[in-house]
Each structure stands twice: as structure tokens, then as C-alpha cells.
Amino acid sequence: MTSTSTKTLVNLLKNPISIKTKHQAKQLHAQIFKTETPNSPFFVSRLVSVYSNFNLLNDSLHLFNTLDSPPPALAWKSIIRCYTDNGLFVQSVLFFVKMMASGVHPDHNVFPSVLKSSTLLVDLRFGESVHACIVRLGFHLDLYTNNALMNMYAKFQSLDMNTNDEFYGLEVSGGHKIYVHEVLDGIPERNGDGQSKSVLVSCNEPLDHTNYWKHGFEESVVGSDDNVNLHCVELPCSDGARHVDEGSCAKTNSGRRLQMDSVRKVFEQMPTRDLVSWNTVIVGFARSGLFEEALEMVREMGNANLKPDSFTLSSVLPIFADYVDVIKGKEIHGYAIRHGLDTDVFIGSSLIDMYAKCTRVEDSHRVFGLLPRRDGISWNSIIAACVQNGMFDEGLKFFRQMLLAKIKPRHVSFSSIMPACAHMTALHLGKQLHGYIIRNGYDDNVFIASSLVDMYAKCGNIRLARCIFDKMELHDMVSWTSIIMGHALHGYALDAISLFEQMEEEGVKANSVAFVAALTACSHAGLIDKAWSYFNCMTRNYGIVPCLEHYTAVADLLGRAGKLEEAYEFISGMHIRPTGSIWSTLLSACRVHKNVELAEKVAEKIFMTDPDNTGAYILLTNVYSAARRWKDVLRLRIHMRNKGLKKTPACSWIEIKNKVHAFAAGDESHPCYDKINEALNVLLERMEREGYVPDTKEVLHDVEEEQKKYLLHYHSERLAIAFGIISTPDGMTIRVIKNLRVCGDCHTAIKFISKIVQREIIVRDNSRFHHFKDGKCSCGDYW
């Protein structure tokens, strides 16, 4: 090729498709270098374009900088697209601004890249300026430009904007924070005075390793100024990877920007539309929750003789996941199979998710098993599918398999798997994950931090949960509710309430779940007036319609306070149909307050809708035995046996050195049973010396008094605690989990034990945590 003529080179460059490899591109470059005019704008700008087609950003930039100004539009466009393809959206946008300032007339095909970059920068004002620019230059009829425009507006409307509307944070791991000021002023009129426009950029640390700034922008880099309207974005790390797609917009509960009208407007004025146009509108509607509109567009698309492709299907499937409509979801699945799209990795993930949300997790497994290729998202989908359906062990199994398959977990993976640890109260697993998170630098991610807060709170370590919460830079709704709920469950109602108030002071408006947390706090501490004020405030001032959880917290509170009739009226007056579970709350209160009559009435309500509700039978049995109505007890027991209903056996467990030890009541099977028994007897002796008197009323069997004492002595939580005491060093906190409510006598006994052994003992029962310390419990004996 050494003797290639200039004419041949020109022809080659005019038809760059014939250049198939990077190597050929470099050879071409070398040949041009040997010609008489290696620096001609034609050669250079064409070469820039060739390099940018191969995504060779540095080579393209190097050539671009050899051009005498003003470089031709083709060269600008190539660089801008290359920046966008490398995920360098700030640079892409700034290059566009600089191009406009240099007076070059852009051609239409620069706009899709610029719009994509401004979309991913989450800067609506800039995007709108670009739109104005497009109209001004007469490119508003261009198909690709319009598709990109619609996409931009659709993305903006589906993001939850921050409360103060000034900061649109994109989370990108390992990146710098770049502040872009006044970018929009940088778009001058065509042939306008570019010099008068400014592009101000600042960064939170020196950009020493990012050579992108060496290409014409040093003069624009200024120190950050808090007085300037800042639009904060993160610059991806220097490897140029496209991290932003995997990031997430900082969420708040402020109002959404409804931009679907803009999307619609663009769509309607388009002279021609292709499949991408339709898909863009469909996904826009789907993301903004306008599901019916999205589905209507799919039908209209058919009328326009366009067939749904893999983009359409994977955008539509999440709609049926949200609607929990497995019939429609299956229709899509069928369509995908008929058109050979069922092995598409995008559709596969949507299908896994759709089946999981419809509680058909076995179908999720099947889809996952049939996928020929699995990416991080398919793995996350199957992990989330398991966890969301309560299959925690399975979820962990998939998580381990994913690591073995050398798929690096991302923040989504952690927030999918962490609830499994929280639900299983598997502190050692949670800690392992936390270690992994710290080692890989994910601990500043708000989603991950929130799941950690929730996990530690649910696993009994509220102090660590609080510590992580306090270290978070930005608190979103979920982290607030996690920490409030955490304190509520641990009985620290006043802390929970003050956190709730702090949240409101910081401008985060409480949502429905936050009120559940606040009401739960009140319910666990018996704060009736406070609960009513929250409940009324929520419905009147916040326009939140109470749901079952709110009603349950209030009913529970009324019941515990002995206001049984009031609770009955409250439940009967709910705007939704009372469930068995909320009636059970009251039934439980009837047991505490020994109201047999109301208990029978309430049980009747439960059995009407749920005749096999074992819990209700047990509660009613307890009510009868507390009232010493042994005949009724017997009658119910026989009835239950005939129905094949069994009482859940009490069970407690404790983690010692990452191993879980479980105990049933009166359980003698543990290898260390002799030592446990010995410890229990020593404890009992010291407890009685301190004034402990067994409360045999808690034993609901019709047996002798001595027998009752014996039964209490071997309740499962006491076995677990005794084992904890003999297996751990002095002073170490003991954490025990029980599947049922702690009985009154054990509660008293554990208070004594905490004082005698001088340890903090934390017991989680089926609804809350008890922190026993120095003979007192955090629940204030109200649970």
C-alpha cells in the first residue's frame, strides 16, 4: 500500500465502511502522513471520523488538535459521539458547546449524541436549550434527532427530582464530582459571538489523571462556588466505562416532572416514525406509570404495521409485573418464543422479574435456566426473585453462584440480597457482605447503606445501624424509614419519633411507610395521643390514605392499652375490609386483658373468612385457659386436631461463632445440655435470692403448680440464653431470636438474668426487640 495515490486515499476516506479494523485505520493514517498535505482539513477530519468509529478516543482527539481552527463539522461530530460512547457525557456536552461557540454550523447527526449525553447528565435545562437549538437550525423533522429528543424528555419525567431541584446527583462509583455551571449559556446563536458565552466547570478534586481536560477546557475550569446554581454530575472514572447506566438518580419524594406531554408533542409532529420512535414513547409511558397509555401505544403500533421487537417486549413486561397479571405476561412470553426472542437477555430478565412479582418463582427459575447467556442483571433478577418470594437460602445460593461465575456484584446485587440476611436474622452473613461492600468501596452508595441500616437493625444491632445511618452523606426516604422502624422495633420510641421529626425538618416529606414506622414506634411504647396525632395528620394534612399497616398499628395500640371496645369499633370502621391479621391483633389484646366475650366475637370474625387460622385458634385457647375454662380449651383442641391444625412450637436460636444453635421448649437434645441445665439451675437460685417469683399464670396448661414452674424454667429462650452465657466471654452481648412472643415470666426472668450476669441480652420475638440491661427492658414492660 506504500504507493497508494492521494486519489485512492480520498476515495477510501469517502467510503470509510471499507475500513474494517483498527489496524487498517492506523495504516491509512500512516499513508496520509506521507502525502504532501497530511494536515488538510479533509484528511484529518475524515480520519478523526474513522478513529471515532472504532471508539479510539485518544487518537481522535490527538488528530483533532492538529486541525487549524475552525475544524469542520464532521470532526466535531465524531469527537462528540466518541465521548458519548465512552460515557464521558460532560465532555461530550462541553465539546458541543465549544463547537457552537466556534461558529461551526452543525449537521443534523450530531444531535442524537448530544441529546443522549444531556439525558444522562440529567440536566433538563440544558436539554431544552439543545431542543431550541435544533428547532432554530431546522432539524426538528429529523427522525433520529426526534427519537433522541423524545427519549430525553421521557427519561426526565421518569426520574424523581430532588427536593431543591438544584442537585440531580448521579451515583457513579469511583468518580469525581463535576459541577457544571451555566452550560446553557454556552449555546450561542449561529455566527454569534462565542467569546461572550462562558462554560464554567469545577471539580471537587484536581483532575490530574483525566487528560480529557487538556483539550481546550483548562480555561473553563474554575473553583467551585456555592453561590452558583450548581448542577452536580459525576464524571466516570478514567477507564471511561459507562458507569452512569448502572447508577441511579438520587430519589426524593418531591413532585415528578411530567414531561410525557413534551414526548407526545414531539411524537405527534414527526413526519415519519420508526420502531424506535414507538418504543421510546412506550417505555416513556411505562416508566411514568401510565401503563394503559403504554399498552394503547403497543396496539396503535400494530395498526401502523410495526411489529414489537425485543425492545418493545422488555419495556412492556415490567407493566404486567406491576399489575401482577401473569396471564398477560405469559402472552408476551409466548409471543417472544414464537418470534425467537425468548433467549434475549433483556427479555429474559424482564420475564424472570415478571414471574417473580406474580409469585410464580418456579417459572422465573425455568426462564433463568434456559438463558444461553447471563449477565449481571439476569443474575440479580433471579436473586431478587427468590428473596422477594421469601426463598432466602435460594437467593443466597444464587448470589454465591454468581460470584463463582465471576460476575462482579454491583450495588443492586447487595440491595437484593441484604433483605435475605435481615429476614433470616443472619448477622454473620450480613457482616460478611458488609465486609465485601467496604472492601469494594460500595459503602457510600445510598441504596446499599440503607439496606445495611435495615439489616443491622433487624439483626439486633441497632447501634451499628445508627452508626451507618449517621455516616451517610445523603439520607433518602428509605434510609429514614429504615432507621425509624429500627428504633421502633427496638423499643426506642422517643428516638424514633425524634428521628421522624428530624427527617421532616430536613425537608424530606414523610410518605405512607414512614408513617407506618412512626405509628409502630407509638404502638410499641403505648403512646396513644401521639399515635392519634400522627394518624390524623397523615390523613388530613398529607392526604395519605391509611392502609392495613397503619390501621394495625393503631388497633394494636388501643388493644394493648385495654381500650378493647374502641379498638373493635376502629377496626369495624376501616375503609378497607379487615383481614384476619388485624382481628388477630385485637384477639391478642383480648387475651392480655382477659376479655373472653369480645375474644369470642373477634374469633368469629376471623373464622368467617379464614376458618383454618391456626393462630386464632391458639389465641382463643389461651384466652380460655387464662380464664380457667378448661372445657372450652379441650373442645378447641379437639376441633383443631380434627381439622389437622397444629400449634407452632416455640423455638429460640442463638448465633455462636457463626453457627446457629436452635432450642425448643424443654429441649434436651443439645450436646451441651448438661452444662446448660447446670447454668440454668445456678441462675435460678441466684434469681430467687434477688426476689424472682415464677409467674405460673403464664402457664396455660391445667397442671400442678410445681410442674408449671418446671415448664417455665425450660422455655426455649432461657435455654438459648443460658447457652449464650456459658459459650461467650464475660460482658459480651447475648442475642437471641424467638419465633413467638416472649412470655411474661420469661420477660421478668431475663431482666433478673441481665442484672446477675451483668450483660446486655437482646431478644427478638415475633414482633419486636427487647433489650435487657441491668434488670430493665427497653420495652418498658409494654409489649
Add this chain to the structure above:
DNA sequence: TCCCTTCAAC
């Protein structure tokens, strides 16, 4: 040159 999938608090 443009469009798609996964996650946290109840």
C-alpha cells in the same frame, strides 16, 4: 447516529 431488563423501607 436513536429505544429495552434487575434493587432498598411496610
